[in-house]
Amino acid sequence: xxxxxxxxxxxxxxxxxxxxxxxxxxxxxxxxxxxxxxxxxxxxxxxxxxxxxxxxxxxxxxxxxxxxxxxxxxxxxxxxxxxxxxxxxxxxxxxxxxxxxxxxxxxxxxxxxxxxxxxxxxxxxxxxxxxxxxxxxxxxxxxxxxxxxxxxxxxxxxxxxxxxxxxxxxxxxxxxxxxxxxxxxxxxxxxxxxxxxxxxxxxxxxxxxxxxxxxxxxxxxxxxxxxxxxxxxxxxxxxxxxxxxxxxxxxxxxxxxxxxxxxxxxxxxxxxxxxxxxxxxxxxxxxxxxxxxxxxxxxxxxxxxxxxxxxxxxxxxxxxxxxxxxxxxxxxxxxxxxxxxxxxxxxxxxxxxxxxxxxxxxxxxxxxxxxxxxxxxxxxxxxxxxxxxxxxxxxxxxxxxxxxxxxxxxxxxxxxxxxxxxxxxxxxxxxxxxxxx
Amino acid sequence: xxxxxxxxxxxxxxxxxxxxxxxxxxxxxxxxxxxxxxxxxxxxxxxxxxxxxxxxxxxxxxxxxxxxxxxxxxxxxxxxxxxxxxxxxxxxxxxxxxxxxxxxxxxxxxxxxxxxxxxxxxxxxxxxxxxxxxxxxxxxxxxxxxxxxxxxxxxxxxxxxxxxxxxxxxxxxxxxxxxxxxxxxxxxxxxxxxxxxxxxxxxxxxxxxxxxxxxxxxxxxxxxxxxxxxxxxxxxxxxxxxxxxxxxxxxxxxxxxxxxxxxxxxxxxxxxxxxxxxxxxxxxxxxxxxxxxxxxxxxxxxxxxxxxxxxxxxxxxxxxxxxxxxxxxxxxxxxxxxxxxxxxxx
Numbered sequence: 001x002x003x004x005x006x007x008x009x010x011x012x013x014x015x016x017x018x019x020x021x022x023x024x025x026x027x028x029x030x031x032x033x034x035x036x037x038x039x040x041x042x043x044x045x046x047x048x049x050x051x052x053x054x055x056x057x058x059x060x061x062x063x064x065x066x067x068x069x070x071x072x073x074x075x076x077x078x079x080x081x082x083x084x085x086x087x088x089x090x091x092x093x094x095x096x097x098x099x100x101x102x103x104x105x106x107x108x109x110x111x112x113x114x115x116x117x118x119x120x121x122x123x124x125x126x127x128x129x130x131x132x133x134x135x136x137x138x139x140x141x142x143x144x145x146x147x148x149x150x151x152x153x154x155x156x157x158x159x160x161x162x163x164x165x166x167x168x169x170x171x172x173x174x175x176x177x178x179x180x181x182x183x184x185x186x187x188x189x190x191x192x193x194x195x196x197x198x199x200x201x202x203x204x205x206x207x208x209x210x211x212x213x214x215x216x217x218x219x220x221x222x223x224x225x226x227x228x229x230x231x232x233x234x235x236x237x238x239x240x241x242x243x244x245x246x247x248x249x250x251x252x253x254x255x256x257x258x259x260x261x262x263x264x265x266x267x268x269x270x271x272x273x274x275x276x277x278x279x280x281x282x283x284x285x286x287x288x289x290x291x292x293x294x295x296x297x298x299x300x301x302x303x304x305x306x307x308x309x310x311x312x313x314x315x316x317x318x319x320x321x322x323x324x325x326x327x328x329x330x331x332x333x334x335x336x337x338x339x340x341x342x343x344x345x346x347x348x349x350x351x352x353x354x355x356x357x358x359x360x361x362x363x364x365x366x367x368x369x370x371x372x373x374x375x376x377x378x379x380x381x382x383x384x385x386x387x388x389x390x391x392x393x394x395x396x397x398x399x400x401x402x403x404x405x406x407x408x409x410x411x412x413x414x415x416x417x418x419x420x421x422x423x424x425x426x427x428x429x430x431x432x433x434x435x436x437x
Numbered sequence: 438x439x440x441x442x443x444x445x446x447x448x449x450x451x452x453x454x455x456x457x458x459x460x461x462x463x464x465x466x467x468x469x470x471x472x473x474x475x476x477x478x479x480x481x482x483x484x485x486x487x488x489x490x491x492x493x494x495x496x497x498x499x500x501x502x503x504x505x506x507x508x509x510x511x512x513x514x515x516x517x518x519x520x521x522x523x524x525x526x527x528x529x530x531x532x533x534x535x536x537x538x539x540x541x542x543x544x545x546x547x548x549x550x551x552x553x554x555x556x557x558x559x560x561x562x563x564x565x566x567x568x569x570x571x572x573x574x575x576x577x578x579x580x581x582x583x584x585x586x587x588x589x590x591x592x593x594x595x596x597x598x599x600x601x602x603x604x605x606x607x608x609x610x611x612x613x614x615x616x617x618x619x620x621x622x623x624x625x626x627x628x629x630x631x632x633x634x635x636x637x638x639x640x641x642x643x644x645x646x647x648x649x650x651x652x653x654x655x656x657x658x659x660x661x662x663x664x665x666x667x668x669x670x671x672x673x674x675x676x677x678x679x680x681x682x683x684x685x686x687x688x689x690x691x692x693x694x695x696x697x698x699x700x701x702x703x704x705x706x707x708x709x710x711x712x713x714x715x716x717x718x719x720x721x722x723x724x725x726x727x728x729x730x731x732x733x734x735x736x737x738x739x740x741x742x743x744x745x746x747x748x749x750x751x752x753x754x755x756x757x758x759x760x761x762x763x764x765x766x767x768x769x770x771x772x773x774x775x776x777x778x779x780x781x782x783x
Contacts, residue, residue, distance in 0.1 A: 020463070031674065047621060
């Protein structure tokens, strides 16, 4: 019996062999276990918005309101909507200026666009060009250049994020909007393209500015001085690795042409971040404080809202009434007077033979009227069948003198003046001599 | 005791017989019960944009690998430009979950960018080819209009951001937060291995594999077999076998479908997909140990080995969501934030 039990005990070897196999297999297949790395915790609670705070800004015009016209280009399929610049344009009205749009944001044919621009600039005191998609033709650029030569303020605004061909005009003023955008990875307002600008050249335009944020600005190369500079440590241009101070706000080659390479900063709510509001006000001041010179060809835009018409002869009264009605149609009120008020803009109608009140203006312009007519540029013009139109400018007052050899000639001269045909007979910027019918 | 019994109980017969029995027993326990012959799961993600569907598929692979006890480690072969933000993050989190239980080694293909790279942050170890393109950390999003539109007169909304969700500026701020989160993931996960600054990282550059290794964005230059050896080493296994998880999940799906058709109808698959959808919903309602039949359906869609999978992949099923709110007059659009490399802008 004991032997049997002992022999049955052999079955204990089954689990031993099984265990042996198991251990052997484990050792064959497994050399150790996996120790997972400690599970790292992402510090989400330390992540914060790095945004610039709104500034507390109240718009205060630099000067008392003064009448004027700001012409806004909308004739070159410009890449902006008026609603985007409402914050800027809302500051023009309180400065006394009227805003007029040139075009309807569409694309017209080049010749009519040029004529439209020429007409628009005649009545403008300042000109705002934002993101023209259509190129400025050479003639158009010349018109704007001439406008700037006469002292009209020109503000050119580009934006790297939108299509534009502003360089077709900017080149005339020594400006070149670069095909880049500026960025700063280290310090920005919510996005690397939203850069801080803290370095300003002292100027009326940078008055009150300590810190602004531009939202996708580009750099402008200019022959004129810069006004705002990026920091040269961390702000980069997208097209160059060169480390330099880039200029998003810069003068052109004269001090009445300004280039700005960011539109977005003036779109709400960016317009109220830090000192952006101040910059927008400064730009509004820039566009409304200039003194552009008008020429004879700019008729009737140089005349104030109310002018006097003086007639040298009673027989010209009906002609004066016609002229008054014509001026009224152009938005200029006129009053017929017998006595000259040297504080008011005046139109003098008269005949060569007897125009004593015009004599002073003729003399000031170097015009001699005797047997014949001589100007500084022409001489010995026969009086018969001619008319003379002269613009005398004295500080803030304009006097327009219209003389002719006869009532009929004078009538024709007035007709040419009101129709605009007079511009073909200009002798210089202030004098025109015409053959009459 | 008979002579035959004595013979079988003699030492020289009983011992080998018992040894055989014991070994067979040990074999059965080891290979069928625990722990089994170790396996390394191979997941192959061909070039894929990570969206909700593909994330679902890839997630099902990771989920399967995590749940299968014999799979001791996973090699994930990935090539992706990234994709949707939440989908990419889902895969990162799923990878982390797998990593907590089993080693996960990733082999980066030609391009692992943005959201794809985020997913790689969930791996223990990453291999690249020297010619792989890696990185592109950052966010792409479409912000709202510059000038917010006014809600129409007949639409009642209860707050200025109710329709849009946020102002444009707030949206940009939110995207900035996501950018920082992404950077934090990379910085934290890579730890001391990372040798570029946060600013450099956030430039969003793509790096060639060779440079990615130098900068600590990836661990080593290597291929699939390197990854298998690495994962085996990390798991502490040898003499393992390789398992194609894509195929396994697909096979499982087909089995399930066959079983459902066998139970629910006369073994004839319905002709229209709405029937399939109903069956899948039924299966889901009954519980599915591998993570839901619909998930498997999507998985089959990615592997492309079954007809149904192709149908699922084509997105036909999603047509059932065409009009989720009958009569609701506004167009419903998904949030559009992406961790993706879209290629050079034309």
